[in-house]
Amino acid sequence: MTMTESDLRQRAARIRLACFDVDGTLTDxxxxxxxxxxxxxxxxxxDGQGLKLLEENGVAVALITARRNAAVQARARDLGLQxxxxxxxxxxxxxxxxxTSLDITPDEAAHMGDDLPDLSALLQVGLAVAPANAHPWxxxxVHWQTRSRGGEGAARELCDLILDAKGLRAAVLEQFGAA
Known part of the structure; x- marks a missing residue:
């Protein structure tokens, strides 16, 4: 899908829920x-800092993965994800x-995934994103593909895009001491 920077930013500005696959997206x-x-x-x-920044700035974050693994639960606890x-x-x-449970529309959601098990979610959302090393199929x-590979900052790129599109970059930087 070809999308202009303006269209991408408009989609990102509407996001109230950001969902992430784990293997190949939050990991390599x-x-x-x-x-x-x-x-x-x-x-x-x-990536973890980006997820926390979304949550702190009113964007709900979800991890949705096909695999069961204690490390995923531990990372979610570490980040305070519900x-x-x-x-x-x-x-x-x-x-x-x-x-539905958060009372938002799928158009107000983003999903980042890297392979076929993510397709059903990618097709539902207002902003579908894949990391640089996603499967070509x-x-x-997707509306956008990050420059970074999964597990190497790809999720942070999406988090930063959403925060910036919502006009929150200056407030986030100020929170960390930038004037």
Whole structure:
């Protein structure tokens, strides 16, 4: 999908809920197992800061992932996220349910995902986003693709776009000491 910068910013300004896949979006997509068979994940600190900034500035954040993993729950707790859905088969259905419970429309939601299991959610939202290393089959179904790869700051790019489009950049910078 080709979109002008102005159209992208208009879509981003309407966002009240930002949903994120985990594997390949908040992580680099690799599955790492220890000697006991436990799965571990690495999350980027820039992405976490972006998720917190959205929440602090009135945009709800949700993690919606097909896999079940204790690391996802731990990261969500660390960030203070309330909306965490693991073991999800139909991400689009979960997203619509969440929109209903938050009394917002899917047009006011964004979803970032990297592969086919995200397609049902990407097709529902007002702002569909993929990281730079997303599978090519979903790229024709997103409004925007980040410069960064999943697990390397891609989620932060979306968070910053939303905050900036809402006119909140100066307030966020001021919160951290910029005049």
């Amino acid at each position: 997509g690799r599955l790492v197992y220890d000697g006991e068979g436990r799965e571990t994940k690495a999350f980027h600190v820039l 909306h965490v859905y693991t073991g999800v088969k139909d991400k689009g259905a979960v997203l619509v349910q969440l929109c 979903i790229l024709g179904h």
